[in-house]
Amino acid sequence: MSLKRSLALAAAMSLSSSVLAEDPMKVGFVYVGPIGDHGWSYQHDQGRLAVEEHFGDKVETTYVENVSEGADAERTIRRLAQAGNDMIFTTSFGFMNPTARVAKEFPDVTFEHATGYKRAENLGTYLSLTYEGRYVTGTAAGLVTESNTLGYIASFPIPEVIRDINSVYLSAKKVNPDIELKVVWVNTWFDPAKEADAANALMDQGVDVIVQHTDSPAPLIAADKRGKWGVGQASDMRKFGDGAHLLSVVDDWAPYYIDRVQAVMDGTWKSEDHWGGMDEGLIKVVGISDRLTDEQRAKVEGVRDAIIAGEFHPFTGPIKDQSGTVRIPEGETATNEQLATMDWYVEGMTATLPN
Incomplete structure (x- = not known):
């Protein structure tokens, strides 16, 4: 191979490597x-x-x-x-x-x-860790309800949804012993018409605070039209029904996605099971209503701050299931494995889980 051809080939390879690197x-x-x-x-x-x-x-x-x-x-x-x-x-x-x-x-x-x-x-x-935001939600809902009847629009009976329902009930019951939580299963993540129908059905049954595990603002809009309370799901939904908006539980995925992409770039990525909550800002409670009294707001913010600081875990025992069986003993907190496999309602819930 001639020197000229060798130099040309080397230059081409260098250019190719440079392009690939970029x-x-x-x-x-x-x-x-x-x-x-x-x-x-x-x-x-x-x-x-x-x-x-x-x-x-x-x-x-x-x-x-x-x-x-x-x-x-x-x-x-x-x-x-x-x-x-x-x-x-x-x-x-x-x-x-x-x-x-x-x-x-x-x-x-x-x-x-x-x-x-x-x-x-x-x-x-x-x-x-949406259940952390749900616990704050339950505290707020239990404080503002006048009918003592809360409603939950549930998507599918998977552990994530079940533990969030339990979290809302546990926290609401703690501040209001007369609470009842009604649940409607809609078997969809996103169907605005179906979600609105579920919200109206719950309000027809005396519910005055609507919580949802579905993704459209339709339940909040329905609550706003009827002068009830609603809670934003995953994003800040207050603009869809400011009069009804109690608070929103927001997922902020940006820091996590940036971190994991960077890990792949750096060659340091490893398979893991990451649970991200309020302490790292992956879950945020925003837009707490100005209609709360100073005392109510202080209680809601106190629960939020205690969870962020690691001073309180929403699933701290003793916690029993509907049959009265102790699932989380006194002084213990639920493990990630227990939370990831939760297929039972807590004691006091009158609703039944779908088969």
Whole structure:
């Protein structure tokens, strides 16, 4: 090979290496609802946008919204892996098995799944401690209710939802022993019409505070129209019904997503099960209503601050289930394993769990 050709080849290889070194890291996100739900999927997408803002041209992100849990999810996740994404976040409980199957097929891609429990060398899990925000919610709801009847619009009977219902009831009962919590299961994460119907059905039964584990602002809007209280889910929803808005429990995914993308860039990423709560700012309670009295506000903020400081855990024993069986002994707090498998209502709940 001539010296001239050797130099040209070396230059080409150097240029190729330089271009490759500058290729952005590709990160994909899969959402169960639309990014315009103003709730769960919206907040995850805000986290994605924060990743873009933080890393600039070092990353290239993409997302797929309105992905059904099941076969559709698996096809979507696989397409993202085939498209060359280096890291993929899947953000709904029903994406767990599809994510695990695709992760096995693509060992060089890093996967993280929200709210699930299956992990592998290239698959981690993460969730927000929504039950902490729910405990603050229950305190506020128990203080402001006039009918002593609260309502909860529940999505699916999975541990995440069940433990949040229990958290609301435990905290409300603590400040108001006469509390009853009614539950309507809607079997959807996002269906504004169905959510509004559930809210109205609960209010027809005497409920004057609506809490939701669904993602649209429809329940808050319905509560506002009828002069009742409502609670924002996942994002700050006060603009949708300021007159009804008691508070919002907000998921802030931005710091977590930035941290995990950075770990992949640095080569330090490891599979783990991350539980992020109020102490690290992943869960925030915002927009506490000005209609609360000074005394009520002090109690609500006191509970919030105690959880943030680690001085109080919402699931501190003694806690019994509906049958009277002690599930969490006195002086103990629930382990992550107990919380991750919670399939029972606490003592005092009159509702029944779906089979």
